[in-house]
């Protein structure tokens with residue numbers, strides 16, 4: 001925790017107050033993770049004017065799904081879904097992967113099977129449903145997002161860029177560290193999701209073969225063994241294709257030069 005937590009909290013509260021002063025319609029991109037829970041807590045004074053939006057990919061597991069849905073008792077909660085089941089999208093575009101040979105990407109298609117960059121999968125299955133909802137709003141609106149600078153994920157400009165121009169994107173905890181969030185959660189007694197003790201980071205898409213982390217694997221091994229098997233198999237399959245291509249290229253590079261052969 002930084003010593004400046006009270007200042008960070010005050011700045012976030014002020015940013016949220018300003019947003020609600022300027023917008024009639026404010027959404028929170030809600031996952032049930034610690035960051036969106038922190039923002040939800042900060043938005044408590046505006047509870048009646050806030051709408052939570054959760055994109056249910058169908059890959060979050062029963063307990064996490066029940067946890068997120070339980071907020072519908074106190075808040076306006078919109079549950080969105082991808083255009084079609086994620087596994088069906090994978091069948092056409094390939095399973096998502098972090099490391100993949102370009103020859104296997106759709107549009108290149110030099111080799112099969114297809115793999116897709118995880119960003120494409122997230123774009124189709126998580127961002128697009130949110131985009132469609134926001135685009136359908138009659139007038140300007142705002143969306144709160146728990147992205148933080150420390151995550152080194154999306155930037156404010158990048159997040160604004162993928163949403164309609166009529167949508168103001170607000171990242172009220174952008175400057176908070178992990179330690180700040182955890183300290184605030186403890187200080188305020190904010191309830192955490194059911195898998196927090198084993199896997200405190202993002203609880204979404206547990207069955208994702210691309211965005212693996214040791215803690216997520218531990219969680220799958222403990223509570224979702226069938227999904228753990230799937231994630232290992234699919235993840236290794238994609239890695240195997242990448243490794244095979246890398247070895248093939250390495251072998252070419254290792255061949256003696258024409259000059260040395262002569």
Ligand code: SF4
Pocket residue numbers: 057059086096118119121122123125126204205207208209210211
């Ligand atoms: S987290 Fe994984 S499975 Fe979920 S949308 Fe993103 S890439 Fe696809």
